[in-house]
Every structure is written in C-alpha cells, then in structure tokens.
Amino acid sequence: MTYDSDNIFAKILRGEIPSTRVYEDDDTLAFMDIMSRADGHLLVIPKTPCRNMLDASPEQMTAVMCTVQKLSHAVMKAFGAEGVTLQQFNEAVGGQEVFHLHVHVLPRHEGVSLRPPGKMEERDIIEANAEKIRAALSA
Numbered sequence: 399m400t401y402d403s404d405n406i407f408a409k410i411l412r413g414e415i416p417s418t419r420v421y422e423d424d425d426t427l428a429f430m431d432i433m434s435r436a437d438g439h440l441l442v443i444p445k446t447p448c449r450n451m452l453d454a455s456p457e458q459m460t461a462v463m464c465t466v467q468k469l470s471h472a473v474m475k476a477f478g479a480e481g482v483t484l485q486q487f488n489e490a491v492g493g494q495e496v497f498h499l500h501v502h503v504l505p506r507h508e509g510v511s512l513r514p515p516g517k518m519e520e521r522d523i524i525e526a527n528a529e530k531i532r533a534a535l536s537a
C-alpha cells in the first residue's frame with residue numbers, strides 16, 4: 399500500500415481545499431470534521447505523509463498523539479464534556495476512508511450517543527464549534 403499524495407487531507411495540508419483549522423504546530427494539524435458525529439468532532443493529522451498507523455513512524459505517532467491529548471483537553475473545556483472518544487481506522491477493511499493518518503477526537507456527554515456517520519454538518523455550526531476550541535486553547 400502506497401501513500402497517495404492526492405488524498406483529501408494532503409490537499410487540506412497544501413491549502414488546495416478549505417478546512418476549519420483549530421490548531422497546528424510544526425508536525426501536526428487539527429481541523430474540524432465536516433460530518434461531525436458530536437459537537438466539536440475534530441481530526442488530528444501529521445503534516446508528513448503516511449497512510450495510517452500501520453506505516454507511521456514512531457515520531458509521527460508521538461507527534462499526533464501529543465496533539466490528540468492537547469485537543470482532548472481543549473474539547474473537554476470548550477464543550478463542558480465529561481469524556482472523550484478517540485477513533486482511528488486503518489485500511490478500508492478497518493473502516494478507513496481517507497488514506498492519510500488521522501485520529502478522530504469526539505467530546506462526549508453522559509447519555510448522548512454519537513450521531514450516525516455520513517451527515518454533513520452546517521458550516522456555521524462547524525465554525526462556531528471551532529471558535530470554542532480555539533478559545534479553550536488560548537485561555
């Protein structure tokens with residue numbers, strides 16, 4: 399399995415298609431999932447290419463998971479969440495649809511199920527949720 403540099407997250411990294419960014423550092427980028435399954439659902443990706451966890455380097459995994467932890471704290475604060483679910487899929491049979499390593503960060507509340515996958519979120523709701531995360535990060 400080889401890395402396809404035309405995948406949608408590679409295009410986001412190159413700025414070829416829009417995204418709602420909430421955080422970045424030298425090695426990682428965090429942006430909102432367009433089909434959010436919970437308010438504040440975001441994705442963390444490495445800036446360097448790899449398909450998924452199976453071909454990622456220890457350095458890519460470390461950078462991604464450090465940002466995942468940082469953003470998990472931010473969504474807990476931003477949404478008054480009581481927990482966080484992480485999802486990470488590897489290859490098509492593992493549920494992966496976009497072949498650039500990514501970790502889903504999903505803030506959770508007692509008694510609130512994740513919404514079904516595949517439904518586009520309204521753009522202004524995504525932006526409002528992103529702003530809450532940015533504010534939590536900068537507080």
Ligand code: AMP
Nearest residue numbers: 406417430431432433487493494495496
């Ligand atoms: P998976 O590979 O199964 O983790 O699914 C890919 C995820 O990427 C899904 O949750 C999609 O909603 C999300 N997604 C796909 N295209 C975009 C995009 N342009 N911007 C943000 N999220 C996206």
